[in-house]
Amino acid sequence: MFRMFDLSPGCAFLVGGGEMGALIRAHDWSRAPFGAPHDWPQPLQTLVSVMLGAKQPMFIAWGAEHHMLYNDAYAEILGGKHPGALGAPLLEVWSEIRRDLLPLVEQTYAGRPVHMEDITLITERHGYREEAHFAFSYTPVRNENGEVSGFFCPCIETTRQVLAERRLTEDTARQRRLFECAPGFITILKGPEHVFEFANLAYSRLVGERDLLGKTVREVFPELAGDNFFERLDQVYRTGQRYIAHHKPIRLQTNPASPPRDHFLDFIYEPVTTGAGQVTGIFIEGYDVTETHLAQEAQRASELKFRTLAEAMPNQVWTAAANGQLDWFNDRVYAYSAAAEGELDGESWSQLVHPDDRPSVAQRWAAAVATGSDYETEFRLRRADGSYRWHLVRAVAILAEDGQVQRWIGTNTDIHDQKMAAQNLRELNDSLEMRVEARTAERDRVWRNSRDLLAIVDSDGLFRAVNPAWTEILGYRPDEMKGRSFLEFVWPEDVEPTRRELEAAVNRCDLSDFENRYRHQDGTPRWISWHTSVESELVYAYGRHISAEKEQAEALQHTEELLRQAQKMEALGQLTGGIAHDFNNLLAGIIGSLELIQTRLNQGRTEPIERYTRNAMSSAQRAAALTHRLLAFARRQPLAPKSLDANRLLGGMRDLLRGTIGPLHRLDLIAADALWPILCDPNQLESAILNLALNARDAMPEGGSLQVQTANARCGAENGVSSLPAGDYVTITVRDSGTGMPAETLERACEPFFTTKSQGQGTGLGLSMVYGFAQQSGGHLELRSQAGEGTIATVYLPRHSGALAEEPQDTLTEVPRAQGDETVLLVEDDPIIRNLITEVLQGLGYHTLAASDGPSGLHILQTHPCIDLLVTDIGLPGLDGRQLAEYGLALHLKLKVLFITGYAKDATSASGFMKPGMEMMTKPFAVAALANKIRGMMAVSAALEDPKNS
Numbered sequence: 001m002f003r004m005f006d007l008s009p010g011c012a013f014l015v016g017g018g019e020m021g022a023l024i025r026a027h028d029w030s031r032a033p034f035g036a037p038h039d040w041p042q043p044l045q046t047l048v049s050v051m052l053g054a055k056q057p058m059f060i061a062w063g064a065e066h067h068m069l070y071n072d073a074y075a076e077i078l079g080g081k082h083p084g085a086l087g088a089p090l091l092e093v094w095s096e097i098r099r100d101l102l103p104l105v106e107q108t109y110a111g112r113p114v115h116m117e118d119i120t121l122i123t124e125r126h127g128y129r130e131e132a133h134f135a136f137s138y139t140p141v142r143n144e145n146g147e148v149s150g151f152f153c154p155c156i157e158t159t160r161q162v163l164a165e166r167r168l169t170e171d172t173a174r175q176r177r178l179f180e181c182a183p184g185f186i187t188i189l190k191g192p193e194h195v196f197e198f199a200n201l202a203y204s205r206l207v208g209e210r211d212l213l214g215k216t217v218r219e220v221f222p223e224l225a226g227d228n229f230f231e232r233l234d235q236v237y238r239t240g241q242r243y244i245a246h247h248k249p250i251r252l253q254t255n256p257a258s259p260p261r262d263h264f265l266d267f268i269y270e271p272v273t274t275g276a277g278q279v280t281g282i283f284i285e286g287y288d289v290t291e292t293h294l295a296q297e298a299q300r301a302s303e304l305k306f307r308t309l310a311e312a313m314p315n316q317v318w319t320a321a322a323n324g325q326l327d328w329f330n331d332r333v334y335a336y337s338a339a340a341e342g343e344l345d346g347e348s349w350s351q352l353v354h355p356d357d358r359p360s361v362a363q364r365w366a367a368a369v370a371t372g373s374d375y376e377t378e379f380r381l382r383r384a385d386g387s388y389r390w391h392l393v394r395a396v397a398i399l400a401e402d403g404q405v406q407r408w409i410g411t412n413t414d415i416h417d418q419k420m421a422a423q424n425l426r427e428l429n430d431s432l433e434m435r436v437e438a439r440t441a442e443r444d445r446v447w448r449n450s451r452d453l454l455a456i457v458d459s460d461g462l463f464r465a466v467n468p469a470w471t472e473i474l475g476y477r478p479d480e481m482k483g484r485s486f487l488e489f490v491w492p493e494d495v496e497p498t499r500r501e502l503e504a505a506v507n508r509c510d511l512s513d514f515e516n517r518y519r520h521q522d523g524t525p526r527w528i529s530w531h532t533s534v535e536s537e538l539v540y541a542y543g544r545h546i547s548a549e550k551e552q553a554e555a556l557q558h559t560e561e562l563l564r565q566a567q568k569m570e571a572l573g574q575l576t577g578g579i580a581h582d583f584n585n586l587l588a589g590i591i592g593s594l595e596l597i598q599t600r601l602n603q604g605r606t607e608p609i610e611r612y613t614r615n616a617m618s619s620a621q622r623a624a625a626l627t628h629r630l631l632a633f634a635r636r637q638p639l640a641p642k643s644l645d646a647n648r649l650l651g652g653m654r655d656l657l658r659g660t661i662g663p664l665h666r667l668d669l670i671a672a673d674a675l676w677p678i679l680c681d682p683n684q685l686e687s688a689i690l691n692l693a694l695n696a697r698d699a700m701p702e703g704g705s706l707q708v709q710t711a712n713a714r715c716g717a718e719n720g721v722s723s724l725p726a727g728d729y730v731t732i733t734v735r736d737s738g739t740g741m742p743a744e745t746l747e748r749a750c751e752p753f754f755t756t757k758s759q760g761q762g763t764g765l766g767l768s769m770v771y772g773f774a775q776q777s778g779g780h781l782e783l784r785s786q787a788g789e790g791t792i793a794t795v796y797l798p799r800h801s802g803a804l805a806e807e808p809q810d811t812l813t814e815v816p817r818a819q820g821d822e823t824v825l826l827v828e829d830d831p832i833i834r835n836l837i838t839e840v841l842q843g844l845g846y847h848t849l850a851a852s853d854g855p856s857g858l859h860i861l862q863t864h865p866c867i868d869l870l871v872t873d874i875g876l877p878g879l880d881g882r883q884l885a886e887y888g889l890a891l892h893l894k895l896k897v898l899f900i901t902g903y904a905k906d907a908t909s910a911s912g913f914m915k916p917g918m919e920m921m922t923k924p925f926a927v928a929a930l931a932n933k934i935r936g937m938m939a940v941s942a943a944l945e946d947p948k949n950s
């Protein structure tokens with residue numbers, strides 16, 4: 001039965017209590033072990049009254065079965081279990097969590113209260129299931145006996161807090177997950193000791209694998225003590241002020257195996273505060289900027305280096321931003337423009353550029369900036385003094401890694417002086433070119449108009465170029481000659497000497513005064529005298545046509561020859577006069593002696609014959625020697641140098657000299673001992689000495705002394721004759737005591753045709769001949785004289801190292817005789833000479849055959865096979881000596897021939913037909929000379945016949 005407001009006495013505690021109050025009052029408690037409400041023990045009544053009066057959800061569990069009593073608020077918690085739960089046992093009502101509850105219930109019944117912070121229940125309070133959280137406590141309630149009869153449980157719903165807390169936790173976790181992957185390092189420190197609560201991956205990477213969480217920063221980073229990190233944290237914690245660091249250096253040992261590394265960090269210490277502003281920790285976030293820092297450092301360093309370099313450079317240096325805006329200038333720019341330090345910018349600098357150059361400079365610079373290509377130009381820059389100077393301006397773009405222009409570095413180099421110099425040089429060059437052109441034209445003119453041969457010959461001897469003079473002189477056109485060898489044009493006989501001379505000239509590199517003949521187109525020769533020079537493999541040849549000169553020289557030589565001849569004849573004429581007397585004396589001596597011999601023979605007296613014969617012989621021999629010399633003197637002979645002994649030659653001239661100077665003068669011949677041999681033409685030397693003697697005689701009309709002396713002379717630098725090369729010479733000195741010569745005469749004495757003598761007396765050719773001969777023989781003529789002091793003429797002739805030429809000794813007194821059976825055929829038309837020679841030959845022991853003309857001589861040759869020697873005159877009637885000799889040689893292979901002739905002409909032409917085994921003698925000759933000659937010829941033939949005899 002349910003009775004509303006039926007409040008029996010003792011049930012006043014059940015007043016109110018909302019729905020639950022009503023339900024409790026209406027409940028049938030008869031089945032409850034603790035009876036009806038008015039029977040309930042006092043504690044229960046009191047508790048129920050409290051419970052029903054409370055807004056807070058509460059329930060009471062009472063009795064051994066823990067029957068539940070609860071209020072409206074708790075009814076909401078029970079959800080669907082209400083209202084059936086009223087008076088029902090607790091463990092049945094919450095059967096689903098009975099296992100959890102039981103120990104708590106038992107503990108409470110054992111007298112120990114239970115407190116639960118959080119219990120999670122699924123409720124359907126609002127028509128749907130939802131999670132609810134509660135905090136509650138079980139407070140045991142004792143009876144008067146002190147036994148626990150039940151317990152009282154007030155509940156506090158914590159669902160909102162729990163959910164809020166959970167959300168917070170989830171938020172934090174999510175945040176930390178985010179932190180975990182953040183690129184910067186993040187760590188969260190808690191409390192005043194800065195205990196690590198969180199650290200992300202980046203942080204671990206930065207500091208190395210360290211055991212952080214739960215430890216203080218001081219424990220984790222002992223190496224940072226003293227680096228002010230901890231103190232900063234303390235400060236932030238204390239003050240609540242954040243701290244921000246840039247590029248803070250830090251040395252961290254990330255790995256015990258490797259040395260500590262320096263890092264640079266950007267970071268923030270952000271205090272973590274409660275809502276009330278209480279600091280509870282520090283949030284740290286930051287970045288490792290080591291690489292950036294180092295890069296910046298490097299950049300700074302390189303910048304510094306660049307600046308230092310740029311300042312040190314002699315040039316002006318500037319930099320510009322990528323957009324071309326000039327932003328830095330070195331001191332040179334400031335010094336040059338006298339701008340105040342740091343005052344210049346792109347705008348003010350561009351004002352320094354010469355106004356005329358400004359537009360093109362701006363345009364070029366803009367183009368370079370647009371394309372990033374190198375910039376180079378020249379323009380004038382205004383100097384502090386207002387003058388403009390030319391500068392070479394160069395700029396290069398500094399590219400970043402991505403190829404973009406980062407900045408520009410430019411230099412201005414003062415090229416004013418060079419530019420001016422170059423300009424001057426150009427002007428100079430232009431004028432030089434003109435000059436060269438003029439010179440070239442001039443040279444071309446010379447080339448074209450030269451009357452001499454000009455040619456360029458290459459190293460192969462081929463004509464590269466010839467001038468028009470070639471056509472004129474040699475008849476060839478230049479194009480006919482070009483490319484041909486010059487040797488093709490040389491006169492055939494001159495090719496070899498030319499080639500030899502050129503080879504020799506290679507060493508000297510040039511050739512001068514070389515003469516050879518070229519063939520004219522008409523086949524006749526032309527004499528050319530050459531000068532050449534060699535330059536870069538080319539021979540530049542200059543040739544002078546000298547045929548005319550040559551002809552003139554030849555003509556002159558011919559004339560001179562004639563003159564010399566005339567002079568000889570003149571000398572001969574003088575000689576003849578001089579010696580006629582002597583010769584007559586000699587003849588007188590011979591004739592007289594012969595007459596006396598005849599007279600004595602008629603008288604039958606023979607004893608004085610011997611003496612007369614000797615006298616006659618003596619006179620005849622002297623006469624023969626005299627004529628011989630005269631003939632030799634008159635003979636026309638080319639220079640035939642022979643090695644000879646000047647003493648002997650002089651000795652042979654004694655009579656001639658004697659006869660030449662006449663009896664008024666004293667003659668001394670002084671021969672040096674061990675005189676060196678000389679090499680010269682003996683006839684010429686005799687002429688020379690004779691000429692000097694004649695001059696001496698002329699200078700001593702009243703008589704005087706003539707001395708001829710030989711000597712060895714060693715010519716050196718000090719004691720020589722200036723015109724002679726140093727070396728050994730033989731001197732022949734002719735000294736007279738005559739009039740001497742005044743200086744003017746002495747100076748000109750050697751000139752041809754210079755004479756002080758009257759017409760018919762002198763030719764003026766004597767000394768010139770002596771001089772010419774001495775020069776030609778490699779020697780010299782020296783004249784020393786003063787008026788009234790006599791004259792000394794010295795002929796120098798070079799010493800000869802070769803052996804002396806053999807000269808037959810025609811003064812031997814021991815005449816060699818025939819040896820054995822030797823037959824001589826003598827052919828001579830003059831009967832006296834023929835008989836004379838026959839007698840001489842027979843006297844010497846030769847078998848002798850004689851003929852008076854050519855044909856009879858031939859006949860004897862044909863009929864007498866045993867003839868060894870033919871002695872024949874050249875000029876013979878019928879058949880001359882030469883022809884006879886030819887026949888004789890044809891008949892007798894080993895025949896020797898000795899020509900004897902009295903004609904100079906024959907002697908001169910003899911060299912044309914003389915053969916081995918032939919000899920020549922000029923008449924007159926001494927018997928001894930004849931005997932010697934024949935003996936010599938026989939000995940040669942004997943040696944040839946029988947080698948054992950030699």
Ligand code: ADP
Pocket residue numbers: 691695696699736738739740741745749750754755756757761762763764765766767768790791
């Ligand atoms: P030439 O005897 O025909 O006059 P030379 O050539 O021999 O010609 O001599 C030239 C000149 O030199 C002579 O005329 C003479 O004046 C002078 N002369 C030469 N030799 C002597 C000398 N021994 N003493 C003086 N004068 C001399």
Ligand code: MG
Pocket residue numbers: 691694695762764765766767
């Ligand atoms: Mg003379």
